[in-house]
Amino acid sequence: MSEKFINITMENLETEHLCCAISDKKHQCGVQSKKEWLKERLPEGHVFRKLDEKGKVFIEYAPVETAWAPVQGHNFLYIYCLWVSGSFKGKGYGKSLLEYCINDAKSQGKSGVCVLSSKKKKPYLTDKKFVSKHGFEVVDSVDEYELLALSFDGTKPHFSDSVKQMGIKSKELTIYYGLQCPFISNCISQVKSACEKDGIPLNLIAVDSLEKAKNVPSIFNNWAVFLDGKFQTVQMLNENALRKLLN
Incomplete structure (x- = not known):
């Protein structure tokens, strides 16, 4: 090797x-x-x-x-x-x-x-x-x-300082996502598809600048998920993982 x-x-x-x-x-x-x-x-x-x-x-x-x-x-x-x-x-x-x-x-x-x-x-x-x-x-x-x-x-x-918030005002499923990880594009596609099928409101926020990345309102390392205004996870979601989170 x-x-x-x-x-x-x-x-x-x-x-x-x-x-x-x-x-x-x-x-x-x-x-x-x-x-x-x-x-x-x-x-x-x-x-x-x-x-x-x-x-x-x-x-x-x-x-x-x-x-x-x-x-x-x-x-x-x-x-x-x-x-x-x-x-x-x-x-x-x-x-x-x-x-x-x-x-x-x-x-x-x-x-x-x-x-x-x-x-x-x-x-x-x-x-x-x-x-x-x-x-x-x-x-x-x-x-x-x-x-x-x-x-x-x-x-x-x-x-x-923004990290300490660990939450947002919106109650909708909200995902902050970056451009760095190759997995992100497919994860976004799966999440959007699942939400459309089930009629779940979804708010996607592209972290597409250094300034935005430095001021995400939670822990963030390419991905941050919020639900009911509260931070949930940095784990990227496919359709199955999303349904598990929602349930």
């Missing part, structure tokens, strides 16, 4: 796969949207590093100042996603990717690295136990969600 890692660049963006949606045809429209999004992010210092294999082994991070997440800080790197799946687990790839990010932060003179996690392991969020082994500590929290950071100089990032 390969030990070679590749960083996505402007030169190889169109020819390299993006890992997470590699084997699922229904997400291919989302892959192209992701690539268009990356074209604007890469010049900002955004990093997408993956194993040179046909599998889901990658890390994605960016300077916290330009990270599309409601996290504030100075001179930190923010990890969007660290994913090792299937037969690639247990081979040290996750450790290698995280250490690469940490070393990258040090080489750039950054103050540290931060990541969104939770008290108990949740889908689509980095495992707290894993990063804690590498020195990450809780620096901010809202309900069961936590911002963890590895600080090199004692400074700390924090959630945007």
